Amino acid sequence: MSDFDPLASDAPDDAHAMYAELRAQCPVAHSDAYGGFWALTRYDDVAAAASDSRTFISSVRAVVPSDPAACAVRR
Structure with a gap:
């Protein structure tokens, strides 16, 4: 089971919020x-x-x- 999806959004603010939440609730x-x-x-x-x-x-x-994205193109 996944705790998070790093690909959920390209918006930098979304990533900052996601990692802040992980640090507070699920640090590993x-x-x-x-x-x-x-x-x-x-x-x-x-x-x-x-x-x-x-x-x-x-x-x-x-x-x-x-x-x-580059890795996906090479496959």
């Missing part, structure tokens, strides 16, 4: 977009994960594309 959120991923939405959680490579790892496959 899941999205089904891009094959599924987890998003840390609070600074302290991101800093902790970034400094603990034994627990939190990422591979090339786990990186959300920076330009999803």
Whole structure:
């Protein structure tokens, strides 16, 4: 089950509101977009994960594309 859809709107204000709500109510959120991923939405959680490579790892496959439209065109 997805906590949020990062593709729901292109409007920057909508994204700011969505991430503010996630920080307040669901700081570790899941999205089904891009094959599924987890998003840390609070600074302290991101800093902790970034400094603990034994627990939190990422591979090339786990990186959300920076330009999803370009990825869709290449397929």
